[in-house]
Amino acid sequence: EVQLLQSGPEVKKPGTTVKISCKVSGFNLTDHYMHWVQQAPGKGLEWVGLVDAQDGDIIYADKFQGRVTISADTSLDTAYLELRGLRSEDTALYYCARIKPGAHWFDPWGQGTLVTVSS
């Protein structure tokens, strides 16, 4: 069974860094693109970026370029999202989601990781 299991909720102070994880099972991380999507409380979905674990390519949405690092560890079958210089507006659910090569849709999605930034 294909599954994406994300790490637990985080509470961080402004200006600090958080790194959340997404462990995949049921498929090879190197055979797919792993994406991250942000959802602020009560808001819609916003694409953060993706990693191609096979060749190491990483693409970020313009809004997140510079403050976010996406990575993958194929030995652990895990993708990561790191956000630096946290501010209150980074408070959100962050989802990992898979896209197969040649496809354009997300399936499946992780359960989401809530990051709360508060002093």
Next chain:
Amino acid sequence: EVVLTQSPGTLSLSPGERATLSCRASQTFSSSVVAWYQQKPGQAPRLLIYGVSNRATGIPDRFSGGGSGTDFTLTISRLEPEDSAVYYCQQYGSSLTFGGGTKVEIK
């Protein structure tokens, strides 16, 4: 960036009625790269439709997608109480963007 505008913001209908959700793009792109998702409170989004009109595995046939160019629609032919959710469109023809969502309420 392709901006996807979904309308209406909220749709309130009775069980058995037909729901038509719109997703309009700010510019044209490869039109086969549109997907729709359903999100219920406290849950991750779930894929409903991909490639404009293909139902994902396990999705009831009362859900259908259509459109081309810059105008796409998701239709729920006969609303069930469990269809109460927020629905998002998404494109991946030019970068990757989501629409703002349409909330479907069942009376």
